[in-house]
Amino acid sequence: MYRTHTCGDLRLENVGQEVILSGWMQTKRDFGGMTFIDIRDRYGLTQLVFDMEDDQDLCSRARKLGREFVVQIKGTVRERSNKNPNMPTGNVEIEVGEMTILNKSKLPPFTIEDETDGGDELRMTYRYLDLRRKPVQNNIIFRSNVAIATREYLSKEGFIEVETPVLIKSTPEGARDFVVPSRMNKGQFYALPQSPQTFKQLLMVAGLDKYFQIVKCFRDEDLRADRQPEFTQIDCEMAFVTQEEILNTFEGLTKYLFKTCKGIEFNGDFPRMTYDEALRLYGSDKPDTRFGMLFHELNDVAKNKGFKVFDSVELVVGICAPGAASYTRKQLDALVKWVQRPQIGAKGLVYVKCNQDGTFKSTVDKFFDQEALKSWADKMGAKPGDLMLVMAGEVDRARKQLNELRLHLGRELGLMKEGDFKPLWVVDFPLLEWDEDTERFHAMHHPFTSPKKNDIERMLSGDHETMKALRADAYDLVINGSEIGGGSIRIHDRALQSRNFDLLGFTKEEAEAQFGFLLGAFEYGAPPHGGLAFGFDRLVTIMSGQESIRDFIAFPKNNQGRDMMIDAPSPVDQEQLDELGLDLVEE
RNA sequence: GGUGAUGUAGUUCAAUGGUAGAAUGGAGGAUUGUCUAUCCUUCGGUUGCGGGUUCGAGUCCCGUCAUCACCGCCA
Numbered sequence: 014m015y016r017t018h019t020c021g022d023l024r025l026e027n028v029g030q031e032v033i034l035s036g037w038m039q040t041k042r043d044f045g046g047m048t049f050i051d052i053r054d055r056y057g058l059t060q061l062v063f064d065m066e067d068d069q070d071l072c073s074r075a076r077k078l079g080r081e082f083v084v085q086i087k088g089t090v091r092e093r094s095n096k097n098p099n100m101p102t103g104n105v106e107i108e109v110g111e112m113t114i115l116n117k118s119k120l121p122p123f124t125i126e127d128e129t130d131g132g133d134e135l136r137m138t139y140r141y142l143d144l145r146r147k148p149v150q151n152n153i154i155f156r157s158n159v160a161i162a163t164r165e166y167l168s169k170e171g172f173i174e175v176e177t178p179v180l181i182k183s184t185p186e187g188a189r190d191f192v193v194p195s196r197m198n199k200g201q202f203y204a205l206p207q208s209p210q211t212f213k214q215l216l217m218v219a220g221l222d223k224y225f226q227i228v229k230c231f232r233d234e235d236l237r238a239d240r241q242p243e244f245t246q247i248d249c250e251m252a253f254v255t256q257e258e259i260l261n262t263f264e265g266l267t268k269y270l271f272k273t274c275k276g277i278e279f280n281g282d283f284p285r286m287t288y289d290e291a292l293r294l295y296g297s298d299k300p301d302t303r304f305g306m307l308f309h310e311l312n313d314v315a316k317n318k319g320f321k322v323f324d325s326v327e328l329v330v331g332i333c334a335p336g337a338a339s340y341t342r343k344q345l346d347a348l349v350k351w352v353q354r355p356q357i358g359a360k361g362l363v364y365v366k367c368n369q370d371g372t373f374k375s376t377v378d379k380f381f382d383q384e385a386l387k388s389w390a391d392k393m394g395a396k397p398g399d400l401m402l403v404m405a406g407e408v409d410r411a412r413k414q415l416n417e418l419r420l421h422l423g424r425e426l427g428l429m430k431e432g433d434f435k436p437l438w439v440v441d442f443p444l445l446e447w448d449e450d451t452e453r454f455h456a457m458h459h460p461f462t463s464p465k466k467n468d469i470e471r472m473l474s475g476d477h478e479t480m481k482a483l484r485a486d487a488y489d490l491v492i493n494g495s496e497i498g499g500g501s502i503r504i505h506d507r508a509l510q511s512r513n514f515d516l517l518g519f520t521k522e523e524a525e526a527q528f529g530f531l532l533g534a535f536e537y538g539a540p541p542h543g544g545l546a547f548g549f550d551r552l553v554t555i556m557s558g559q560e561s562i563r564d565f566i567a568f569p570k571n572n573q574g575r576d577m578m579i580d581a582p583s584p585v586d587q588e589q590l591d592e593l594g595l596d597l598v599e600e
Numbered sequence: 601g602g603u604g605a606u607g608u609a610g611u612u613c614a615a616u617g618g619u620a621g622a623a624u625g626g627a628g629g630a631u632u633g634u635c636u637a638u639c640c641u642u643c644g645g646u647u648g649c650g651g652g653u654u655c656g657a658g659u660c661c662c663g664u665c666a667u668c669a670c671c672g673c674c675a
Binding site for chain 1 (some may be wrong): 603
């Protein structure tokens with residue numbers, strides 16, 4: 014037997030017991046005549062005591078242990094004379110009688126402590142050592158808890174967990190596919206799923222009613238801090254349901270996860286907002302509703318007053334930063350510079366200080382008198398001490414830029430508070446999105462998304478503006494400005510699906526070649542259905558109040574899609590290439 | 601595909617164009633109640649790599665590689 018207890022188990026009530034513990038040597042405090050050693054496992058730390066007067070040989074061996082040696086000890090639990098209230102096992106220690114070194118360890122390249130001295134790169138290369146650290150383990154354990162709670166909730170709701178294939182077929186829609194060459198079918202390739210989308214719809218045709226899966230998805234696109242080439246979704250689909258029932262089900266799941274894994278309860282229903290509203294009020298389809306600073310459109314009070322910059326644009330829009338009138342010239346200049354960075358790309362930024370005496374000081378005093386500025390303040394609800402920030406431009410660009418500024422100020426003013434969770438359903442997404450490059454429409458969600466009932470008739474009018482205005486039964490769950498999940502009611506009618514493919518510029522042949530299996534299935538009595546998928550990595554990260562999804566993935570990849578630990582991807586043998594019928598081309 | 605930042609001891613960082621240094625870690629020693637123990641001694645460097653400018657380059661210039669962040673991209 015390697016252990017009778019873990020390193021986090023022992024308390025005062027165990028005093029006097031003979032125990033066996035196994036763990037890693039964390040720290041050594043050597044006083045010559047007496048040596049303390051903390052051994053660690055994932056459950057905690059326990060202090061061992063070695064005394065020269067009791068056993069000189071054993072104590073000397075203990076003094077020679079190196080960091081991260083794996084040891085097994087047998088000893089007696091006793092009460093400490095100097096207790097340590099900072100650790101759960103701090104009231105007791107083990108008077109060691111026997112010690113076995115189960116394995117030695119090389120000196121680790123960074124310290125295995127809560128606050129490590131190692132940088133990201135090194136920690137990723139030695140991820141198995143990084144994973145010994147408490148904060149990282151806590152993240153992985155939390156992720157496990159959320160996964161288990163998800164299964165609990167959904168299975169209680171009657172959902173069936175079904176595995177779908179990982180080697181599937183490449184389709185040109187959406188993200189770039191990861192591709193796998195087939196040895197038995199030379200010259201042909203599988204693709205890894207971007208999501209199990211079509212399979213879950215086929216499961217609905219199959220009559221499996223309520224499906225879910227915690228599943229890996231793969232997208233071969235450039236990465237970010239919050240984006241991995243392989244990531245995990247809680248993927249769900251239901252048949253014979255309306256959008257309302259889907260939202261309620263997964264609002265229930267979200268509440269259950271927060272309650273069981275975080276002890277947080279939400280009051281009432283999650284707010285809902287249409288896509289149009291979200292863009293108008295926040296300039297984003299994933300608004301962070303933890304703080305205000307809503308957009309106020311100022312066209313009627315700011316245009317046609319002789320200020321050319323405003324007169325020539327589609328939209329003049331502003332936000333009011335509470336209490337920010339005290340910003341210095343330097344801070345304000347920094348804000349202007351910030352929005353002018355290439356990443357934001359704004360031409361400029363107009364600001365208006367609302368002074369305590371009710372007067373206004375702005376960068377556009379030459380064009381707008383006090384009365385005009387007051388009308389802005391009235392419109393925006395600005396109070397003395399506030400700072401109004403105004404941007405102008407093409408509608409989409411101005412909103413996007415002001416959204417960035419709003420988030421920047423939210424951070425700067427400390428308005429995103431720890432432990433504050435603000436969920437929100439964004440509904441009524443557009444069905445289609447115009448792609449400037451290819452000059453055609455794309456499905457905004459995916460090509461199986463159902464248009465809203467009222468819009469079905471308008472679908473084939475052919476008029477560009479009408480097409481842009483088509484709305485879908487598509488929805489996103491947003492928490493704290495992060496897109497946690499999204500889904501839609503699907504098209505279950507073959508004729509409507511064909512019409513949708515027409516809109517998207519697919520020929521009949523293309524649609525048949527790529528999605529023939531699904532269209533075929535729809536001819537055999539497909540039930541009305543819909544679903545959604547949560548980004549599991551992101552959900553877990555947000556629930557923990559953290560930023561980086563990499564910290565919640567046991568073995569993540571870096572910016573370049575490399576696994577730094579196993580050093581993948583890597584070249585393969587010529588033999589393997591031959592077998593697959595592949596030739597490499599020199600660049 | 602693009603923009604920017606960074607790259608110096610095992611690690612985290614410092615060093616006006618002029619002797620590469622600190623902390624931490626490691627090794628050795630002292631030390632009987634610590635818990636980031638303490639104290640003493642000591643080891644530790646291709647300044648990412650390749651060019652160039654200069655009497656002299658960690659520092660300036662060019663190229664390249666790597667890491668990170670962002671834009672494009674991610675139905």
